[in-house]
Amino acid sequence: MMGTQELHDRRTTASSSEPERLERGAEHSGSLTAFARGRRRELAVAAVAAIVIALLPLGIHDVYLQNVLVLTLMYAALSQSWNILGGYCGQISLGHAIYFGIGAYTSTLLYTHAGLTPWFGMLMGGTLAALVALGLGYPFFRLRGHYFTIATIVVAETGLLLVLNWDFAGGAEGIQIPYGPDSWAHLQFARDKLPYIYFALGLAVLAWLVTFAIEDSKWGYWWRAVKDNAEAAESLGVVVFRSKMAAAALSAFFTAIAGSFYAAFVSYIDPDSVMGFQLSLLIALPAVLGGIGTLWGPALGALVLIPLTELTRSYFGGSGSGVDLIIYGVLIMVIALARPEGLMSLFGRRRKSRRGP
Amino acid sequence: MTLQGLAQILASGLLMGLIYALIAAGLSLIFGLMDVVNFAHGEFLMLAMYATFGIVVATALDPVLAAPLVVGAMFVLGAFVYFAVIRHAMRAKANIGMVQVFATFGLGITIRGLAQHVFTPDYRSIQTSFLAGRTLDLGGVFLPLPQLFGGLLSCLSFVALYFIIRRTDFGRALEATREDAGAVALVGIDKNRVFALGWGLGAALVGIAGSVMAIFYYIHPDVGTPFALIAYVTVALGGFGSIFGALAAGLLVGIVEAISATILSPSMKAVGIYLIYLVVVFMRPRGLFGNL
Numbered sequence: 001m002m003g004t005q006e007l008h009d010r011r012t013t014a015s016s017s018e019p020e021r022l023e024r025g026a027e028h029s030g031s032l033t034a035f036a037r038g039r040r041r042e043l044a045v046a047a048v049a050a051i052v053i054a055l056l057p058l059g060i061h062d063v064y065l066q067n068v069l070v071l072t073l074m075y076a077a078l079s080q081s082w083n084i085l086g087g088y089c090g091q092i093s094l095g096h097a098i099y100f101g102i103g104a105y106t107s108t109l110l111y112t113h114a115g116l117t118p119w120f121g122m123l124m125g126g127t128l129a130a131l132v133a134l135g136l137g138y139p140f141f142r143l144r145g146h147y148f149t150i151a152t153i154v155v156a157e158t159g160l161l162l163v164l165n166w167d168f169a170g171g172a173e174g175i176q177i178p179y180g181p182d183s184w185a186h187l188q189f190a191r192d193k194l195p196y197i198y199f200a201l202g203l204a205v206l207a208w209l210v211t212f213a214i215e216d217s218k219w220g221y222w223w224r225a226v227k228d229n230a231e232a233a234e235s236l237g238v239v240v241f242r243s244k245m246a247a248a249a250l251s252a253f254f255t256a257i258a259g260s261f262y263a264a265f266v267s268y269i270d271p272d273s274v275m276g277f278q279l280s281l282l283i284a285l286p287a288v289l290g291g292i293g294t295l296w297g298p299a300l301g302a303l304v305l306i307p308l309t310e311l312t313r314s315y316f317g318g319s320g321s322g323v324d325l326i327i328y329g330v331l332i333m334v335i336a337l338a339r340p341e342g343l344m345s346l347f348g349r350r351r352k353s354r355r356g357p
Numbered sequence: 358m359t360l361q362g363l364a365q366i367l368a369s370g371l372l373m374g375l376i377y378a379l380i381a382a383g384l385s386l387i388f389g390l391m392d393v394v395n396f397a398h399g400e401f402l403m404l405a406m407y408a409t410f411g412i413v414v415a416t417a418l419d420p421v422l423a424a425p426l427v428v429g430a431m432f433v434l435g436a437f438v439y440f441a442v443i444r445h446a447m448r449a450k451a452n453i454g455m456v457q458v459f460a461t462f463g464l465g466i467t468i469r470g471l472a473q474h475v476f477t478p479d480y481r482s483i484q485t486s487f488l489a490g491r492t493l494d495l496g497g498v499f500l501p502l503p504q505l506f507g508g509l510l511s512c513l514s515f516v517a518l519y520f521i522i523r524r525t526d527f528g529r530a531l532e533a534t535r536e537d538a539g540a541v542a543l544v545g546i547d548k549n550r551v552f553a554l555g556w557g558l559g560a561a562l563v564g565i566a567g568s569v570m571a572i573f574y575y576i577h578p579d580v581g582t583p584f585a586l587i588a589y590v591t592v593a594l595g596g597f598g599s600i601f602g603a604l605a606a607g608l609l610v611g612i613v614e615a616i617s618a619t620i621l622s623p624s625m626k627a628v629g630i631y632l633i634y635l636v637v638v639f640m641r642p643r644g645l646f647g648n649l
Binding site for chain 2: 092139142143144145146147150151153154155157158161162164165277281285288289292320321322323324325326327328329330331332333334336337340341342
C-alpha cells in the first residue's frame with residue numbers, strides 16, 4: 001500500500017522534473033521534424049524515380065526490353081504487396097501465387113465468359129483474394145514460423161491442383177484471351193507495349209504509396225510490433241490477430257490486381273504459370289534480396305533480379321543447358337549470404353541518419 | 358471395393374509411405390539440429406537418383422549394389438554443403454530465417470542447373486536391375502519388388518537411425534547440440550563438426566531414398582520438386598524436428614495418397630495429403646509429434 005505522504009512526494013518529484021520533460025519534449029519534436037523531413041525526401045526520391053521510369057520507354061523501342069521493363073515493374077509491385085504481410089508483419093508466405101492466380105482467373109473468366117472489362121474483373125479478383133486471405137487467415141494465423149509457411153505452400157498447391165482439374169477454367173491447358181482491337185477498356189494492346197508499361201508503373205507506384213502511408217500509420221507500427229514479438233505486442237494492447245488479418249487482406253488484394261494485369265498483358269494464362277510454387281518464390285524473392293520489411297527493398301530487389309534473370313534466360317536458357325539456372329541460383333545464394341539485410345543495407349548509413357523516433 | 362483391392366491400396370500406400378518417411382527424416386534431422394529448412398532437399402534426392410544412374414551406366418553394376426556408393430557420396434555432399442553454404446548462412450546477423458530459406462533455395466536451383474547442364478533435361482530410367490518389373494504375389498495383393506526393397510531399406514534405416522541417436526556418442530552430441538549449441542562448446546564438442554555430420558546424415562538418408570527410387574522412377578532434373586513438397590508437408594505433419602514423427606507422418610501420407618488417388622483421381626492424389634495436413638495442423642498447430 002502506498003501512503004498519502006509518499007504519493008504526495010511522488011507528485012512533487014514529478015512536477016519538479018517538468019522543465020526537464022519539456023526539454024526532452026523539444027528534443028523529441030526535433031527528431032520528429034527530422035523524421036518528417038526524411039519522409040518528404042522519400043516521396044521526392046519516389047517521384048523522381050517514377051518520372052525517370054515514365055520517360056524510359058520513350059527511348060526504348062525494342063519490344064523485348066519493353067517486356068523486361070513491364071515484368072520488372074510488375075514484380076516490384078508484387079513484392080511490395082508481399083512485403084506488407086511478410087516484411088512488415090513478419091508472416092512469411094510462400095503461397096502468394098494463389099492470390100495472383102485468383103486475380104488472373106477472375107478477371108479472365110469474367111472477360112471471356114461475361115464480356116466484363118478487366119478493370120471490373122481486377123477489382124473483383126482483388127476483393128475475392130482479400131476475402132480468401134481472411135478466410136485462410138482465420139485458421140492459419142495460429143500457426144507459427146515454419147508451420148505457417150508450410151501451410152501457405154500447401155494451400156497454394158491445393159488451389160493449383162483444383163484449378164488444374166477445373167474444366168470450366170480450361171484445366172491444365174489454361175485460357176487464351178481472344179484478341180480484339182487495342183483499347184484501354186479491354187486492357188488489350190497487341191502492337192504497342194507502352195500502355196502496359198504505364199499500367200505496371202502505376203501499379204508499382206500505388207503499391208509503394210500504400211506501403212509508404214502504412215509505414216507511419218497505426219497499422220504499420222502494430223505490424224512491426226507483431227513481427228518483433230507477438231506476445232509483447234499483445235500485452236501492450238496490439239490486437240495481434242486482427243493486425244495479421246488486415247495485413248493479409250491488403251497484401252492479397254494488390255497481389256491479385258497484379259495477377260489480373262499479368263493475364264491481360266500476356267493474354268494467356270495456365271495454372272502452372274499463374275499459380276505455381278515457383279511464382280510464390282518469385283513474388284517473395286525481390287523483397288528478400290532488396291531488404292525485407294523496408295520501403296525500397298522490393299523495388300530495388302526487382303530492379304536487380306528481374307532484368308538479370310530475364311537476360312540470362314534469353315542468352316543461355318534457350319539451349320536448355322541449365323546455365324541460366326546456375327547463374328540465377330548462384331546469384332540468389334551470393335546475395336542472401338553476402339547481404340543478409342538485403343541490398344538496401346548498401347545505403348545503410350544514409351538511412352540510419354533519417355531513422356525516426 | 359473388394360477386400361483384396363483395399364489391401365492392395367493399403368500395401369502400395371504403406372510402401373510409398375516408407376520412402377516418403379525416409380526423405381522426410383533427412384529434412385527433419387537437419388531441422389531439429391539447427392532450425393534450418395533445407396529448400397534444396399528435393400535436389401539432393403534428384404542428385405542421388407542421377408548418381409545411381411551414373412554409376413549404373415559407368416560400371417554396369419546393379420543399382421542395388423550401387424546404393425552404398427551413392428549413400429556415401431551423398432554423406433560427403435551433405436557435409437560439404439554445410440561447410441560451403443550453411444555455415445555462412447548461420448552467421449547472418451539479420452533475417453536469419455530468410456537467409457537460410459533463400460540460400461538453400463538458391464543452392465537447389467544451382468544444383469538443378471548443374472544437373473541439366475551435365476545430364477540434359479531428358480528423362481532417364483534404369484532398366485537393368487534384377488528387381489525391375491518383378492512383383493511379389495501375396496494372396497492376390499501384388500507388391501512390386503523395387504518398392505518392397507525400398508520399404509525394407511527404409512525400415513532398416515530407421516532402426517539404424519534409432520541406434521545412432523540413442524546409443525552412440527555422435528547421437529548424444531547431436532541431441533545436446535540440438536538442445537543448446539552454445540553450451541556444448543563448453544564440454545568440448547565441436548559444433549561445426551556435429552552440424553556437418555548432421556547434414557551428412559540427412560543427405561545420406563535422402564540418398565538411400567534416391568538410390569531406391571532410381572530403380573522404379575523416371576530421372577530428370579526436376580524430379581525432386583514434388584517429392585520435396587511432400588517431404589515438407591510430411592515433416593510439418595509429424596512435427597518439425599521429430600524424426601519418428603516423420604516416420605509416422607510418412608506412412609500416413611503414403612496411405613492417404615493411395616486412398617485419394619482411388620477415390621478422387623490420380624491427378625488429385627496430392628489434395629488428400631494437403632487436406633490431411635491442414636486438418637491436423639488446425640487441431641495441433643505443431644504437428645502430430647511436435648514439441649518445439
